Amino acid sequence: MTRKKIKDIIKSMKDEEKIRFALENTEIIKSPKKLLSTYESTTVHYYMLTVPFYLEFEGKSSDSETIIREGRITWQKPRLVTPGYILRMEGFSEEAKKAFSILADYHSDIAMMLYRLRFVKDYEHMDIVSNRLDEIARKIQGDIEKKQDPFCAIIKGVDEFWDVSLSKFIYELAVNSAYFSQYPDYGASNMLSTDASGYAVVSHDAAGIPVNAKAEIENLFLLYKKGDIDAKTVKEELDSWGLFEYYQDRFFSMLKKRK
Numbered sequence: 001m002t003r004k005k006i007k008d009i010i011k012s013m014k015d016e017e018k019i020r021f022a023l024e025n026t027e028i029i030k031s032p033k034k035l036l037s038t039y040e041s042t043t044v045h046y047y048m049l050t051v052p053f054y055l056e057f058e059g060k061s062s063d064s065e066t067i068i069r070e071g072r073i074t075w076q077k078p079r080l081v082t083p084g085y086i087l088r089m090e091g092f093s094e095e096a097k098k099a100f101s102i103l104a105d106y107h108s109d110i111a112m113m114l115y116r117l118r119f120v121k122d123y124e125h126m127d128i129v130s131n132r133l134d135e136i137a138r139k140i141q142g143d144i145e146k147k148q149d150p151f152c153a154i155i156k157g158v159d160e161f162w163d164v165s166l167s168k169f170i171y172e173l174a175v176n177s178a179y180f181s182q183y184p185d186y187g188a189s190n191m192l193s194t195d196a197s198g199y200a201v202v203s204h205d206a207a208g209i210p211v212n213a214k215a216e217i218e219n220l221f222l223l224y225k226k227g228d229i230d231a232k233t234v235k236e237e238l239d240s241w242g243l244f245e246y247y248q249d250r251f252f253s254m255l256k257k258r259k
Contacts, residue, residue: 022161026168029137030144030154036075036115036177038185043074044151044173047140048166049133050159066133068140069162070125073170078177079114080186080212082202086112088240109210111192111200113178117170186212213241224254231255 029049036042048069083104087097103110129136137154144152153173157165183200186192191212193203202210220237223229234251238244244251 018161019164022158022164023168025158026165027156028153028169028172029156030141030152031176032153032173033150035181036078036173038182039077041074041076042151043072044153045072045149046070046153046155046166046169048155048157048162049137049140050157050162050165051133052128053159064130066129066131066136067159068125068127068129068136070127072124074118075174076116076118078182079216080182080191080202081112081114082109082210083112084108084242085240086114088242107199107201109195109201109204111183111186111202113174113182115174191215207246209243209246210241213243217241217243217247221250221254224258231258 032044048071050067050069052065052067083100087100087104133156137156140154144154153169155165155169183192187200191203191210192200195201202212204210205214217234217237220229220234224231224234231251231254234254235244238247238251
């Protein structure tokens with residue numbers, strides 16, 4: 001299929017179809033050798049390679065030029081949470097909240113990974129190179145191997161929707177990291193177990209408190225005592241877990257001691 005034909009198809013699509021097209025035509029040429037860390041933040045250096053959409057207007061071959069967008073994405077330390085925790089967070093649409101509500105009613109203890117991302121920029125650097133995309137990909141891959149950087153990725157995307165292509169990479173890396181890194185790590189720490197249906201669920205202590213929630217909350221109380229965070233941060237975490245009532249005496253005692 002020619003580049004012009006692809007362009008005509010994209011023009012005739014609705015927004016949802018365009019996104020689906022971009023996702024289906026995105027290829028992760030090289031994934032990072034290492035998955036996202038369970039216990040600290042992880043920064044991934046990516047190279048987004050696309051064929052310029054303007055080539056058809058200039059009468060050039062799709063093999064004549066390639067755009068290289070280079071940037072970094074930082075994942076903060078992931079959080080092991082439940083549907084109820086996410087349901088209490090701000091920033092989700094009503095549709096998303098409804099979905100989490102249904103999931104919370106159906107399986108309140110199912111384990112979910114919460115990732116927070118930070119883009120240093122949309123991209124740090126962009127080059128237009130007169131060469132085939134596959135040739136450039138091979139050269140970059142060789143450079144990565146020489147540097148032995150375990151957190152580098154090469155992505156072949158759709159130029160008009162390169163950010164959608166990047167989103168696919170982000171999603172796939174997060175899912176793979178959750179199942180092959182975070183879940184095993186949390187299981188080894190007794191914060192995660194498996195129910196009768198084979199689902200990964202958060203573990204609870206004798207009082208019914210999620211083990212990982214208790215660890216997070218204890219750490220926040222310690223940080224507040226040191227003066228590193230304010231009381232609002234502690235309160236928000238307690239509310240997110242639905243545990244303020246359980247910890248309220250300790251919380252108010254903490255405030256009195258600060259005074």
